[in-house]
Amino acid sequence: MALTIYDSMAREKRVFEPADPDRVTMYVCGPTVYSYAHIGNARSAVAFDLLYRVLRARYGADHVVYARNITDIDDKIIKAAQETGDPIDAITKKFAEIYRADMGALGVIRPDLEPKATGHVGPMISMMERLIEKGAAYAAEGHVLFSVDAYAEYGKLSGADRDEMIAGARVEVAPYKKSPADFVLWKPSKEGEPGWDSPWGRGRPGWHLECSVMIASELGETIDIHGGGQDLRFPHHENEIAQSACAHDGAPLARYWMHNGFLRMGADKMSKSLGNIVLAHDLLKDWHGEVVRWALLSAHYRQPLEWTEELLKQSKKQLDRFYRLLGEIPFTEETGAAPDSIMLALEDDLNTPEAFAGLHELRDIAGQVEGDAKQKAISRLRDAGRLMGFFNEDPVEWKKFGVSIEDRSVLDKKVSEYDEARKNKNYQKSDQLRAEITMEYPVSIETTGGVTNWVFKPKTDSES
Ligand code: AMP
């Protein structure tokens, strides 16, 4: 079966054919590391992680090269350093590590390459020199600007009207721009700001240039898939396309473009500037990463996704049901190939709603058989979920997630006291113990098949 993806440039689903199936290349614009990632940023990382997994399953893990950059030079980072008094490299190192850990908890596989902008300033200077030589860029007052008129196809990706874009840019036109739509490749650094020596003086690169250069250095002039959030189509990706094509004699930057939809809070896009953000880092204290991942993948990646507490609760409930079944076979990290039904759904432009339906179906099948057949069916279900980044937890651990190691042994003791009192029909004592335990710890007490145990219940869960 073919893999089809929605190409934002062609504005239609296209059959994906890599230039070289032995080396499939993808690039996703990564985080600017000056603070914590919010759950909208995580949506982008998780959506493209799923694509990466599907490509690896299809072409072989050794035949896919995924690069996601780290933007470690940016005005927002400089501002954070000024505000906190911490050195820039301490800030970027800290938040890059937190980003990796948080995304790891969400089941995001680490990309093969994580280029840092500060590691590519030399090639950025070379690209600007080339662009100036070709008449696609010019230097002015310590800046280097890209001349939008040099690229006839500017605006093709976003569909933005050229005149409108120019009108939009006109609001605050810097005097050194030849045309209002021209954008900055390089700008001068003030005293005390980080900077690199260049033919145009001491300065630093603009964000758009960084990606074009890292793609060329790490993956090549033309890559298979370029991804990012919908908000990056214009101007960021439009500018990447123009720079790269002009620097590389017209070679297109990417053969397919993919953009994820917004995660919203109510009617608004979740964004730092609106202040309506929920940090992935905070959510992961209360919810298992697979729960958050489930919630993020519950809508198709191109559709908007409304973020609610209810969505998290529902996601946990569903995963709990799957884990109950998974607990019926021995836990192993070994994973087999995913069943066709799941692969087919995901190969249809990452159709996660369809893939989730496939998981439910596999669970129903496992529920209808017994013995060996049941073990096999559960194992198939596990392989299916794992392709999507789920069911990697030991089911025993799953139930206890969120409770510290120290609390676990205390809880074990208290719950067995409770159970004893209950078995002795000392209900006054057992009721009191239950109330104490559930009030003091984020757990509920469950008795299934005659065995009583405690189960983690996020403190955000309302009592039922
Ligand atoms: P930023 O750090 O703002 O450059 O964003 C990192 C990635 O997250 C980019 O691919 C953005 O397009 C994406 N992104 C930012 N906000 C949202 C959102 N609310 N929903 C989905 N993706 C987002």
Ligand code: ZN
């Ligand atoms: Zn980029």
